[in-house]
Amino acid sequence: MTAWRLDRIPSWCLPLVVGLVLVAVPWFGTDPLWVRQLTLIAIYTMLVAGLNITFGYAGMLSLGQVAMFALGAYTTGILMIRGWSMLSSLVVAVVAAGVVGFVTGLPGLRLGGWGLGMTSFFLVLLIPDITQIFTEQTGGLYGLTAIPAATIGGRVLDKNEFYAVCIIAMVIVLALLRNLMLSSFGNSLRVLRRSPVLATSLGLNTNAIKAKAFVISSLPAGLGGGLVVCLDHFIAPTSFTLTLGVLIIAASVLGGSESIYGAFFGVAVIRLGTWQVTAFDKYSLVAYGLFLVVGGVFFSRGIAGLAEQQLLRWRPTRSQPTIAAQTREQAEPIPVTEVQPIPGSHLEVRGLTKHFQGNQALNEVSITAVPGQVTSLVGANGSGKTTLLNLISGLYRPTAGDVTLAGERLSGSAPHLVARRGVARTFQTPVLPDGMTVLEAVASARYANDAVSIAATVLRLPAHRRAERSRAEAARQALRLVGCEDLADQDAAGLALGTRRRVEVARALAADPHLILLDEAASGLDEGEVEELASVIRRIADAGATVLLVEHNFKMVCSVSDRIYVLESGRLLAEGAPDEIQRNAAVAESYLGQLPDADEMGATANAHE
Amino acid sequence: MLTLWLGICTGCVYVLVATGFNMVFVASGTFNFAQPQFLVLGTFLAYATVFSFGLSPWVALPFGLLVGAAIGVAEERLVIRPVRSKGINAELVTMVGWSVAMQGVMLLIWKENPLAVKGLAPDDVFTLLGVRVTAAQLVLVGVTLVLAVGLHLWSHLTMLGIASLATSEDREVAMLRGINVPRLGIGAFALAGGLLCAMGPIAGPTTFAVYSFGDTVVLYAFLAMAIGGFGHNIGAIIGGLGLGIFQAEISLHWGDKWISVLTFALLLSVLLLRPQGLFGERNERVV
Numbered sequence: 054m055t056a057w058r059l060d061r062i063p064s065w066c067l068p069l070v071v072g073l074v075l076v077a078v079p080w081f082g083t084d085p086l087w088v089r090q091l092t093l094i095a096i097y098t099m100l101v102a103g104l105n106i107t108f109g110y111a112g113m114l115s116l117g118q119v120a121m122f123a124l125g126a127y128t129t130g131i132l133m134i135r136g137w138s139m140l141s142s143l144v145v146a147v148v149a150a151g152v153v154g155f156v157t158g159l160p161g162l163r164l165g166g167w168g169l170g171m172t173s174f175f176l177v178l179l180i181p182d183i184t185q186i187f188t189e190q191t192g193g194l195y196g197l198t199a200i201p202a203a204t205i206g207g208r209v210l211d212k213n214e215f216y217a218v219c220i221i222a223m224v225i226v227l228a229l230l231r232n233l234m235l236s237s238f239g240n241s242l243r244v245l246r247r248s249p250v251l252a253t254s255l256g257l258n259t260n261a262i263k264a265k266a267f268v269i270s271s272l273p274a275g276l277g278g279g280l281v282v283c284l285d286h287f288i289a290p291t292s293f294t295l296t297l298g299v300l301i302i303a304a305s306v307l308g309g310s311e312s313i314y315g316a317f318f319g320v321a322v323i324r325l326g327t328w329q330v331t332a333f334d335k336y337s338l339v340a341y342g343l344f345l346v347v348g349g350v351f352f353s354r355g356i357a358g359l360a361e362q363q364l365l366r367w368r369p370t371r372s373q374p375t376i377a378a379q380t381r382e383q384a385e386p387i388p389v390t391e392v393q394p395i396p397g398s399h400l401e402v403r404g405l406t407k408h409f410q411g412n413q414a415l416n417e418v419s420i421t422a423v424p425g426q427v428t429s430l431v432g433a434n435g436s437g438k439t440t441l442l443n444l445i446s447g448l449y450r451p452t453a454g455d456v457t458l459a460g461e462r463l464s465g466s467a468p469h470l471v472a473r474r475g476v477a478r479t480f481q482t483p484v485l486p487d488g489m490t491v492l493e494a495v496a497s498a499r500y501a502n503d504a505v506s507i508a509a510t511v512l513r514l515p516a517h518r519r520a521e522r523s524r525a526e527a528a529r530q531a532l533r534l535v536g537c538e539d540l541a542d543q544d545a546a547g548l549a550l551g552t553r554r555r556v557e558v559a560r561a562l563a564a565d566p567h568l569i570l571l572d573e574a575a576s577g578l579d580e581g582e583v584e585e586l587a588s589v590i591r592r593i594a595d596a597g598a599t600v601l602l603v604e605h606n607f608k609m610v611c612s613v614s615d616r617i618y619v620l621e622s623g624r625l626l627a628e629g630a631p632d633e634i635q636r637n638a639a640v641a642e643s644y645l646g647q648l649p650d651a652d653e654m655g656a657t658a659n660a661h662e
Numbered sequence: 663m664l665t666l667w668l669g670i671c672t673g674c675v676y677v678l679v680a681t682g683f684n685m686v687f688v689a690s691g692t693f694n695f696a697q698p699q700f701l702v703l704g705t706f707l708a709y710a711t712v713f714s715f716g717l718s719p720w721v722a723l724p725f726g727l728l729v730g731a732a733i734g735v736a737e738e739r740l741v742i743r744p745v746r747s748k749g750i751n752a753e754l755v756t757m758v759g760w761s762v763a764m765q766g767v768m769l770l771i772w773k774e775n776p777l778a779v780k781g782l783a784p785d786d787v788f789t790l791l792g793v794r795v796t797a798a799q800l801v802l803v804g805v806t807l808v809l810a811v812g813l814h815l816w817s818h819l820t821m822l823g824i825a826s827l828a829t830s831e832d833r834e835v836a837m838l839r840g841i842n843v844p845r846l847g848i849g850a851f852a853l854a855g856g857l858l859c860a861m862g863p864i865a866g867p868t869t870f871a872v873y874s875f876g877d878t879v880v881l882y883a884f885l886a887m888a889i890g891g892f893g894h895n896i897g898a899i900i901g902g903l904g905l906g907i908f909q910a911e912i913s914l915h916w917g918d919k920w921i922s923v924l925t926f927a928l929l930l931s932v933l934l935l936r937p938q939g940l941f942g943e944r945n946e947r948v949v
Contacts, residue, residue: 114754160930167693167884168933170754175881175926185919295877299762306755338766345759349752350744 125278150275673906704862730859
């Protein structure tokens, strides 16, 4: 009963109530020192929430927030000294943070991991030097002093009113970011974090997504910087240090980096926990350092992760996969009449050649795949099968030759553009992002095609809801086709291998593809799972799709294919219908390593691996 | 000429740290963010050996080697290995944490004021090519070059070195070839930590012992390594010395406040235009 009632309360009610209670705190006669602490917590929360977008969701450690915090502070301070009002200065500070966040994020488009981390650390280190270069505006090493009091509409705010302003700003920022992260955009970031290759193969423009993430994560930092100036009325260049950077990472890890509300709790625990310890300054570096070590090693999901576990008991929707679902025998196949037609396109590969620094991975290969048929590529390891798939999906640029789909040239386009032209694929090792349900993972295939503006997403406008519904509908249909509809609400990353492969096929189908590439779809599956998968593949082709399958399991390939191409050392060795290939002596010798023998034909061909 | 020489001396510090980075990077594929803190710790130990314990500065060599190796092993076991499977982000967080914690401990023990370190060489001053050169600087430059070149030869001529190179190419294949990859990794952490910590009495007279020294050195040595190509010690020498000279010239002609800004510009151009560095190679395979 309790669970049912909790579900009926809209999720935005809790933050609203917490926000209202927080706003009211000073009027209960609270100590002014406490009010100041809470004001600072609100400001830092915005900073950490911004960090969580790049660091937690997109998986890019960038300390740009500290630099944007400084920028917001200086912009607001300089403008207010020149007589601007607080609100207009803050608006300029936020815009400036967005612009600079975009510019400083540009290197991050090409860098990942340490390259990005180090450039952003460097950016923080530059702050004092930049203020010195612009001493006239920023006061150089002495900082800015005598910044006017915070006002709204010409009325000077007292400490308690300013506190209320900060809390309201924090609640609004958190609410907007929460809406943004619980959407196709947030899920795109998760996909990107899991695998940039997966993101591009779903048609997502990784550069655009990263740039948006950098800009969005800069905005709250700029706002926070502006507010902290209005609180203190002065700026010292020494307040923006790597230690501040370490503090916000620690707060992010403690609160749970992949969460929005977690930022508040992380900051609150760190600030309140260290505030009363008078000697803390001395030990602060050691404490933050150990904090990151312990937090990084033991609880990767922070307070928010713990809270979510508790919530799961109340709301069973996002449950872990049950044992029954993982090991179930056979999904009941749906009647063929229910399958919607999947209009495939004609794939033509002509004279495709790829050299890697002199190593000829693929040499003058020409193949065709037609709608309604399964076309297979077989060959030993290193014969160039996956290279061919990667060339078709645009991950590699061909040395010579070209690829056309429905008469239009694909080769030369960026991989995400190839994907948007209707090329969907699966991977040798299935790639399903963490923290997403099966339904969301499958629906992510449609993000590129029915994109919704960020404004519509954040404000939850009808366009956003419409797109969500149509994606979910398409995803359910694709899941039904592969017989996994009952798994829609389970955690995608926790599925068994065979199921993961079928979910990947569903994801490929959800994009309404004109060409489906399946890369070693059956490897690692047991016999039953292989049969299941083969019937799914057959059903897809019968619905009209163009399927190109790369596979080692010769028996399965023969059972499911209409046409087979055999590769050897980057060259085409043979092509034909399954029975022709089975009788081909050259294939038997090179690929199967034996003369054709009816009894042994069924043995998988990759035994020598 | 004097600027050039000062640049080379600063550059040597970057080369030292960069070879430490390389050692760990080659053997375990990890960028050890805390590496510069080992050198800083070494300078404090060298200070303590002479001024707190009243011993000869030579004692600081084995002392630093042991302490540095022990901390290196602890780092690998406590903060690297447990998060190996969790991806680079977890590693980034724990390693930054370890670095900050080391820095915090040094701040607690030795406070924030820079301390002068007594080195191995006497306080002699020579004039070479019209430049006043201290014996300590000569020792620093000499030891750095010998160490970096020696490590380069070691990694290309000995079995263990070649095994490390193989591991950096492909961990799994190296394991299949019978290389004890985990032990190699921990060995590299110990060796890099120990060697850098033992450099305290050699670099200390030039750098002084300052707890915050690592903040900038980590970035500059990273740049030196990026210029040379990750994992390449001859590249690190060129990158480190080049960067030291670059910064000394900026300081002379434009003023200190431009050093970090222009170095940042250099870092960006290297990472964006030639991310594989001078000697590195690029990989194209993605799936």
